[in-house]
Amino acid sequence: MDRFKNILGIFTIIFIISCNSKTQKPSITTYEDVKIISAMKNAMWKGELQGKIDLDTISNKKGLYGIGPESYLRGEILINDGKSYVSRVTSDSTMTVEKSFNAEAPFFVYANVTEWITVELPTTIKTIQDVEKFIDEKTKDFKRPFVCKLIGNVKTATIHIQNLPKDSKVSSPKEAHQGQVNYELENEEVEIIGFFSTEHKGVFTHHDSDIHLHLITRGKDKMGHVDAVEFDKIILYLPKK
Secondary structure, eight states: OHHHHHHHHHHHHHHHHHHHHHSOOOOEEEETTEEEESOHHHHHHHOOOSOSEEGGGOOOOTTEEEEEEOGGGOSEEEEETTEEEEEEESSSSOEEEEEOSOOEESSEEEEEOOOEEEEEOOTTOOSHHHHHHHHHHHTTTSOSSEEEEEEEEEEEEEEEEOOOOTTOOOSSHHHHTTTOEEEEEEEEEEEEEEEEOSSOBTTTBOTTOSEEEEEEETTSSOEEEEEEEEEEEEEEEEEOO
């Protein structure tokens, strides 16, 4: 009888541990006002493509901004002032942009901001690298990381949407970008949401950049990760300190 009780007790403990592991909340790292779920490098190098956060679980949607890919790298996600958009590939030249919080991401970064300061960018600021350097110089005394916005016109832009084939295995960035589709934009009014940090390469920025940008057009019909851009007239929005 004692032996039976011991065995029963062991199975009970295993069952409880199993249940807890299934209901465990996603790992959230907080840096001041920014919340980070998992890391880009975990998806790219470890193949952790499953959803680590359900967007519906973000309770405070007031002034909410966020970016990341869709789970299994089948699309791109942008939360812009409390509204969530998911873009997916339909062909080499077309996409769908769905307004929905019904999505998951393998890594994600988000923040709530309701007050901004505005800076009109000099006409010499033309590229992502230009704006990255400008932001770094203007925000030395800001809490970092932080979310920012760029609103205005772009002469040209290249955006992409992840479109990883179903059941693909990933162990490198090259494998992760299989199926990615690039889209070219010209003379568009856009909003670009970015997350800036000099210390989060491989977490929510790429290894060669301090900023991660997602763009959506004024008509909300095109949205994706920004690879290249030529700015025209743009206003930079920085969080009010």
